[in-house]
Amino acid sequence: MPAGSTSRTIASFSEQPAKPGxxxxxxxxMEQIVAAPAPAKPSKQERREAREAREARKAARQAGEPxxxxxxxxxxxxxxxxxxxxxxxxxxxxxxxxxxxxxxxxxxxxxxxxxxxxxxxxxDDERFAKSWVVARARSRGLARGAIKRELRTKGVDDELAAEALEQIDDEAEEQRARELVRAKLRPESMGADRDKALRRLVGMLGRKGYNGGMAFKVAREEWEERFGNRY
CATH class of the missing domain: 1.10.10 (Arc Repressor Mutant, subunit A)
Incomplete structure (x- = not known):
């Protein structure tokens, strides 16, 4: 897909699911969980026992005991x-x-x-996964493979992760890769060696989880769009 084409972008993903407020x-x-009548005022004996229990727990912690x-x-x-x-x-x-x-x-x-x-x-792991996918794609430019690995380390079920990752399609992922490459295409920082520059761009995309074939295609096309055959 050449530069300048319109496509579904990260900004068009579904809104992030509601999080705890x-x-x-x-x-x-929490009150739904622990709701109960207020306890009666403790007696002097009960207060003394509670104080002794707190002191015993403190001493145990200081001694390294569980x-x-x-x-x-x-x-x-x-x-x-x-x-x-x-x-x-x-x-x-x-x-x-x-x-x-x-x-x-x-x-x-x-x-x-x-x-x-x-x-x-x-x-809610499903809510978390959907929110995480959107956030990591937008803020870090990560591809689906990298985000899937992150979700797995956080304990999200593979099926839930797959559903959340459906928020990013192939077109949106490629468009994000192009945006990342364009941001790096500065002659003063990339230098005049085209092959070396392309390797750096492909490596950058690879670290963000983009597959090698797509990474090379995008890097080459964006380089040629920007600089043509000048380098």
Whole structure:
């Protein structure tokens, strides 16, 4: 496809799916999970026991011992960790589970809390994948192959990844490759050696996941469109 042709571009991809909203919205969603009557005011004895338990946990942490919490305490801690993670940015179930396990949360409780969050759409791998594809294609100019590898490392199922990648067709991918090449076609930085310049352009596209055949075709056509036979 020669330079200047119109094609579907990254900007015409579908809008990114909605992500978890503000911290207030996340907290409101959490209330669906943990809603319960306010507990009675603790007695003096209960307050003393709670203080001693906190001090014991602190001492255990300082000594490098694993934290001993009840299942309910782990659930509360896990919800807090997930709230902070999702407030920062959307995450996959695998990313969230990895974070909980990193904090020594029992695996069964990690799975339970994440599943509950998924039920109220705070965790949604399909939404994440669609959003990730659009963002990485637009901001980094990545091809489908590179984006697919990234999604796999984040724990997105191959079938969900394939559906998300349908947002980029062959025409849009080639157009993005041409845009990347045009941005690099500056004689003062590329030099006068055509073959060396083409190898650099093909290498740049390859690192972004474009296949070799298409990368060479685009690099050669864009070079000839810009410079003809002057180099």
């Amino acid at each position: 503000s911290i207030e919205e996340l907290r409101a969603a 934290e001993e919490l009840s299942d309910d305490q782990w659930r509360e801690k896990a919800r807090g960790i997930l709230l902070r993670q999702l407030t920062a940015s959307d995450k996959t179930a695998k990313q969230l589970k990895d974070k909980l396990l990193e904090n020594e949360c029992p695996e069964d409780i990690a799975d339970e809390v994440i599943d509950r969050y998924a039920e109220i759409n705070l965790v």
